[in-house]
Amino acid sequence: MPELPEVELVARALDKLVGGRCILAAEIRRARLVAGSTPKDFSRLIRGSCINCVNRRGKHILFELNGGLVLIAHLRMSGRFLLLPPEAPLPKFTHAIFYLDDERRLVFSDQRHFGMMKLVPAAQVHKTKELRALAPEPFSEEFTPQYLASTLARSRRTLKETLLDQTKVTGLGNIYAAEALFLSRVNPFIIAADFSRRRVGRLHQAILDVFTESIAHGSTLNIDPENIDGSYYGGAYEGRWRVYDREGEPCIACGSRIRRLTHAGRSTYFCPRCQRR
DNA sequence: ACCCTCACCTGCACGC
């Protein structure tokens, strides 16, 4: 269920915890986890690799291995990386185990089975179907208000749908899209192409602000790979949502009741007063 | 190129 801030924090934590470690062996327990490969081939390919560093692109985690391979992982809704000490039992829904050279195991567990992993040559990473169509990184120089304005101008879908499209803006999910729209006081149901160009700057800034704030506060979820007993919930940023999951509660700005509408198959939370069309 | 629907899974909260 992670969005950009969670994935960023997971990647940073993994970089610190497993950067420099080597993978002695890998065990894939759920075949469909590894896209485009068999568990056997995947394990054979990754065995003996050392992890140079761990990065992020969009919501994908990139393990850069020596030997010219990159492991691309996506957590989707419920995927989680855990670093288990030698005696710790495997969590439920363990789909992959990487045996490291420090006696620990890096485990991928995923209740809803939506997560995926893929090994690709380093030179091909950004040409894979997973990464090649992604929009610019929100914190890159490319992601300017002008970029956002011209992207929105070409979409006939609503702002909310367009913001969730990773080829238009990368990193937003259902929570932070709602938060960014609220913060900039923009109505989620405006057709993107009809959105006033004058207001794009404020929306652009709000996107950066919700990401920055959440990363700084430790995100909404408890994604610490070393917190192997903890629940997924209980992240430091939890409870700081301004509109998400607050249906019927008072708007923090005006006191109106926050509304929830199902839109494009997903819940959209907004303040009917602050976010008028 | 764009946009829509459905599919992938398990668990949990809710109402009866």
Next chain:
DNA sequence: TGCGTGCAGGTGAGGG
């Protein structure tokens, strides 16, 4: 207590 229903933070395939 049990059972049915709808919902959950993400994306890709396949169709038009």
